Amino acid sequence: MFSMKYISLTICLLLIINGCCLVATAANNLTPSSIKLSLTQKVSEMRVTWYTPSKGSSPIVLFGTSPFVANNSIYEQSVVATIEDLISVDWSGYTNTALLSGLLPLTTYFYAVGEKNEQLFSDVYNFTTAAADYSENVDPFSIVVYGDMGIYGGSHRTLARIVDRLDDFKFAIHVGDIAYADVTKASKDVGNETVWNEFLDMINPVSSHIPYMVCPGNHDIFFINFGIYRRTFNMPAPSLEDSWYSFDYNGVHFVSYSTEHLILPLSPQHDWLENDLKTYRMKNPGGWIVLYAHRPFYCSTSWSYCVKDDYKVMLQDSLEYLLFEYNVDLFIGGHAHSYERTLPVYAGNVANYGTYDAPKATVHLVVGTGGCQEGPDPGWQQPAPIWSTGERLLDVGYGVVSFANNTHLQYQFINTTSNTVRDEFWLTKGFW
Numbered sequence: 001m002f003s004m005k006y007i008s009l010t011i012c013l014l015l016i017i018n019g020c021c022l023v024a025t026a027a028n029n030l031t032p033s034s035i036k037l038s039l040t041q042k043v044s045e046m047r048v049t050w051y052t053p054s055k056g057s058s059p060i061v062l063f064g065t066s067p068f069v070a071n072n073s074i075y076e077q078s079v080v081a082t083i084e085d086l087i088s089v090d091w092s093g094y095t096n097t098a099l100l101s102g103l104l105p106l107t108t109y110f111y112a113v114g115e116k117n118e119q120l121f122s123d124v125y126n127f128t129t130a131a132a133d134y135s136e137n138v139d140p141f142s143i144v145v146y147g148d149m150g151i152y153g154g155s156h157r158t159l160a161r162i163v164d165r166l167d168d169f170k171f172a173i174h175v176g177d178i179a180y181a182d183v184t185k186a187s188k189d190v191g192n193e194t195v196w197n198e199f200l201d202m203i204n205p206v207s208s209h210i211p212y213m214v215c216p217g218n219h220d221i222f223f224i225n226f227g228i229y230r231r232t233f234n235m236p237a238p239s240l241e242d243s244w245y246s247f248d249y250n251g252v253h254f255v256s257y258s259t260e261h262l263i264l265p266l267s268p269q270h271d272w273l274e275n276d277l278k279t280y281r282m283k284n285p286g287g288w289i290v291l292y293a294h295r296p297f298y299c300s301t302s303w304s305y306c307v308k309d310d311y312k313v314m315l316q317d318s319l320e321y322l323l324f325e326y327n328v329d330l331f332i333g334g335h336a337h338s339y340e341r342t343l344p345v346y347a348g349n350v351a352n353y354g355t356y357d358a359p360k361a362t363v364h365l366v367v368g369t370g371g372c373q374e375g376p377d378p379g380w381q382q383p384a385p386i387w388s389t390g391e392r393l394l395d396v397g398y399g400v401v402s403f404a405n406n407t408h409l410q411y412q413f414i415n416t417t418s419n420t421v422r423d424e425f426w427l428t429k430g431f432w
Helices: 004-029 155-164 193-207 224-233 268-283 310-325
Strands: 033-038 046-052 059-064 077-080 082-085 094-100 108-115 125-128 141-146 172-174 212-214 245-249 252-256 288-292 330-333 339-342 363-367 388-393 397-403 408-415 420-428
Touching: 033 193, 033 212, 033 224, 046 108, 046 224, 059 094, 077 094, 094 108, 141 363, 155 193, 155 397, 193 212, 193 224, 212 224, 252 268, 268 288, 268 310, 330 397, 339 420, 363 397, 388 408, 388 420
Parallel strands: 141 172, 172 212, 252 288, 288 330, 330 363
Antiparallel strands: 033 046, 046 094, 059 077, 059 108, 082 094, 108 125, 141 397, 245 252, 339 363, 339 388, 397 408, 408 420
């Protein structure tokens, strides 16, 4: 028989082992993941957001202008993060977010996120700030744009191609239909957290290095008022309940609105959009304006939305006159799983609206080409509409917008399978 001494010793050892496992489990549940940068209206700020399965007691961002080792307590600055839970039907975990301020323009910062008390941190990443909050002169830069991505199909290859040339881009714009976390019957209304988190981990090499700016698509609207979407990405919206925003970057004004919210005239979003465009144009009559949202005004695949759709007509009737009135240079959308561009166009007409060399109306891009699991649209309307020009493609790929100066930008569409440029054009700044 075992003596009581050995039984007691065994119990103590089991308790110690169990306690160590619990501590390890708790630590693992605080491991930061899904790290995302986002811009604000100020060049001196950068928002950092990340996910943890468990709620921490001391979430923090360490940062500075020199590389550092996160767990040795030698760093220049730190900011305590706030915590918001994601707990709801079939969802768990916590969003941690912090606003870095006092940043210098055109400066590279190194940062890590994690838990101060547990000394549990992410890898050290870096980002570079913009040139100025607002300027009438463009400081040259490029951005990467795409929509309709998810975690299946060709999305992994698209991300890999972008990562290969990540230092070419100042930020990314994902024009909605982000993770496709709602495509099953069970997830349609509440979403699938596993799919959502897998997507966020997939984009981490991009979103932790350059700001990842998004707008909601029809596959991102699960839960009341887009709660998961808003708490995950923390865009610089006017309020925590809004999904529309604007910012200036190196002399260009970017405006994002939500095609999934009420956008009719006199609605809060419509009023905000009109006021934003009007305010910027009064301040800078000659500056570039780029507008982006999920559902496009113009597309010509044989998919029903592009052929004839009441929602698209509503968007055109409610919004397109604002693009014309306030001289919006470029619109970027997705929704149609295709690539397409237009001539300068207004109300479906191209006559009297100029060319790329002297545009008198907005040029529209569709880049719903991120590689989602639904695949490309079924084909194209024939013949092509009068406003459609250049290559019409059902490729998986991404776009690159490069602002050269105050008067010219270049656009390229890259196929991610062949890693080749399939379409490109130069656009001169127009005035109308």
